[in-house]
Amino acid sequence: FFSSGFQVAPETKAVMKWLRSIPFVLSASLHGGELVVTYPYDYSRHPMEEKMFSPTPDEKVFKMLAKAYADAHPVISDRSELRCGGNFVKRGGIINGAEWYSFTGGMADFNYLHTNCFEITVEVGCEKFPLEEELFTIWHENKGALLNYMEMVHRGIKGIVSDKFGNPIKNARISVRGIQHDVTTGN
Numbered sequence: 001f002f003s004s005g006f007q008v009a010p011e012t013k014a015v016m017k018w019l020r021s022i023p024f025v026l027s028a029s030l031h032g033g034e035l036v037v038t039y040p041y042d043y044s045r046h047p048m049e050e051k052m053f054s055p056t057p058d059e060k061v062f063k064m065l066a067k068a069y070a071d072a073h074p075v076i077s078d079r080s081e082l083r084c085g086g087n088f089v090k091r092g093g094i095i096n097g098a099e100w101y102s103f104t105g106g107m108a109d110f111n112y113l114h115t116n117c118f119e120i121t122v123e124v125g126c127e128k129f130p131l132e133e134e135l136f137t138i139w140h141e142n143k144g145a146l147l148n149y150m151e152m153v154h155r156g157i158k159g160i161v162s163d164k165f166g167n168p169i170k171n172a173r174i175s176v177r178g179i180q181h182d183v184t185t186g187n
Contacts, residue, residue: 016110023186024117026153028069028146029107031121033128035076035085035093037066038121042097042106054098056112057181065152066094066120072148075141084126097121116183120149161185 008016039062041054056062070076070093081089088095097108111117122145125138161172172185 015107016114019111019115019117024111024115025156026065026150027107027111027117027119028149029119029121030142031123032125032130034123035073035083035126036088036100036123037070037076037094038097038100038108038123039063039066039094040097040106040108040112040119042102042109042121043104044098044102050102051099052102053096054102055096057179058112058118059096061118061156062120063094064155065118065149067092068152069120069122069145069149070094073141073145076145085123112181116186157183 040056043054044050044052045054046052073093075083076085076088076093079089080086085093097106106121108119108121111119122142124142125134127134130138157174157176161169161174163169169185173182174185175182
């Protein structure tokens with residue numbers, strides 16, 4: 001996942017270990033400075049290409065997840081092009097991460113490639129570093145969208161994989177025809 005010679009910080013290693021130890025299925029990274037929801041891949045398949053659409057095999061699922069957040073956010077779903085994030089209005093407030101800008105080492109790509117967790121990135125507001133008095137408004141603009149997104153955990157593959165005696169099978173691989181990205185069962 002990381003290029004050779006790339007130093008991984010101890011706290012990053014700890015988060016990677018944590019993600020591999022618990023069978024998370026859904027997460028979101030919250031950022032500031034824009035109003036848009038991005039989804040993997042964040043790193044372009046062609047590193048020399050900027051703004052290149054780089055879908056995962058689960059493109060339809062990621063678009064559904066991103067839209068669940070964007071459609072429930074009162075400002076992201078606003079059709080006005082005269083606001084921060086206005087250039088994403090025609091896209092419904094969502095975009096493939098690498099199509100917006102490509103970068104390596106992101107959590108959303110790591111989660112997709114190395115765990116069962118599907119992660120989106122939410123740019124929660126126009127200000128990169130909002131003032132304290134703006135936080136209350138930003139929270140209320142994002143609260144419903146966060147709850148709507150969390151409810152998406154009930155979509156997709158779920159159930160118990162067990163042997164003939166009803167015992168759960170750990171690390172069983174589950175494949176979906178037409179999607180070249182398997183998931184594995186947890187503990």
